[in-house]
Amino acid sequence: MIKFNKKIIQAPLAGYSCAPFRKIAWQWGQPDFCYTEMLSAKNIYLKVPIKKRYFFRDPVEGPLCVQLAGNEAEILAFAAEKIIEWGADLIDLNCGCPVPKIRKKKYGSKLLADSKHLYKLIRAIKTVVKIPVLIKIRVDGLSRDQFNCEVAKAIEDAEADAVTVHGRHWTEGYEIPVSYQDIAEIKQTISIPVIGNGDVSDTFSAKKMFLQTGCDALMIARASVGQPWIFEQIHQELQGRTFTKPTLVEIGDIFLFHIKELTMLEGESSSLLQARKLAKYYARGQVDNDFLSQVVTIGSYQELQEIVKRFFII
Ligand SMILES: Cc1cc2nc3c(=O)[nH]c(=O)nc-3n(C[C@H](O)[C@H](O)[C@H](O)COP(=O)(O)O)c2cc1C
Structure with missing residues (x-):
């Protein structure tokens, strides 16, 4: 069971997420937890040498969620056990990446197309680890694919501990506004915690995400780069307190x-x-x-x- 404190999380950001980035977020903003960027479960399984950047955990960091990409139950279970040795406090399965080379391997957002298989993958991870397992997904958006509720139910039935919902379809870029309605629909469908994600960049947009979706916590990606205090700022301002930004x-x-x-x-x-x-x-x-x-x-x-x-x- 996940317990949120601030109800604000730092998202995975390939090319940015690494120990120094997370350490600064922790020192200046103390989000509930931070992420590694997406790591290939298969590379971990095959013992492909991995750069220190991807797995190093600094003793000064706060709680760490390690994100995996994969499509095979056995391989994901192996990788999940391995990353606990690296110090993971939480595990996340990436079901949102829209990049063609990732989808071609049937990873990332491609996993949303088969909720029965997704269920099996989550069960495989849940069976081998005791730490919380999160799933990060995208939504129907303007696509009319109608997968929101089916995927959300599969994730809940597989006993995932929380789901992060980036409110865009995998075909939608950042120029398409985030769909609060899709996130709200998922929140109403399941009873595990829902973390709202997309376009949160200040206290106004954070409030909007909470109010329009009913989400239990929110996740910030782009706006946290170069502003590690943003988590504390939003937390203070949501409570009506004044926050003084660093000079x-x-x-x-x-x-x-x-x-x-x-x-x-x-x-x-x-x-x-x-x-x-x-x-x-x-x-x-x-x-x-x-x-x-x-x-x-x-x-x-x-x-x-x-x-x-x-x-x-x-
Ligand atoms: C440069 C970049 C790298 C990203 N890398 C990942 C990743 O490794 N794993 C993942 O699940 N999402 C990744 N994302 C998506 C973000 O975590 C987040 O879902 C998305 O940016 C929406 O949140 P935002 O509006 O707060 O930026 C990435 C986004 C960007 C811009």
């Missing part, structure tokens, strides 16, 4: 800390590439565009430090 100097320090931790995990060249990608999120709406053009030229952590100190000032 620009503090945000610059968080950015530098993020990159420093990535350097320790993966080495300097990889972390500098990620610094270029992350810079626009930390800078959003508050730092001059010159900052971004200078970040792409950096050749060392020290250079990054100098640029950040120049732009992130009060």
Whole structure:
């Protein structure tokens, strides 16, 4: 049984989710739990060497949900047992990924097309682990596929501990607004906790997700990049309390800390590439565009430090 505290979770984000990213979320926002990005159960089963980034858990992190992608019961059960050794507090089965190469392997959102098979996969995982098992799905959306209730019932019958619902069909991109109605329909169909996901970026949209869907908790993906305090901010503001955001100097320090931790995990060249990608999120709406053009030229952590100190000032 999952117990929510803040009722806000950090979503899996391939290319972003790793120990430094989660550590910062925990230090500044304390979501109920954070995710790894999607990991192939088959690669774990076949003992394909996995980069440290994908499985390393920092002792300073909060609760960790490890997300698996797979389609075979035996392989998922093996991987589920293995990731407990890595320190997983919760397990999630990805049933939402729309990427063609993932669907081609019959993983991700493809699992929504066969609820009987999905039931078997969840049972296989549930049989071997005692930690909570979550399922992350997408919805009918504008497709009229009519699978919401059938899939939700299969997940509940298989005794999954919660379901996260990203309120878009797998064919729908971010330009299509999230369907609160589909999430609400699932919430009304089952009695296990439903976590609402999609387009939550501030307290207004968080309130809307809770009110329009009746969800038990919500999950934030994109808006948490570069704003690790967002979980605490929404939590405080939903209770009518004032939240003071970190100062620009503090945000610059968080950015530098993020990159420093990535350097320790993966080495300097990889972390500098990620610094270029992350810079626009930390800078959003508050730092001059010159900052971004200078970040792409950096050749060392020290250079990054100098640029950040120049732009992130009060
Ligand atoms: C760059 C990126 C990577 C993602 N990686 C994953 C992933 O590994 N597993 C997953 O279930 N969802 C993944 N998602 C989907 C998000 O977890 C989330 O469901 C979606 O972005 C909607 O939430 P948001 O509106 O808060 O961003 C990813 C999304 C983005 C933008």
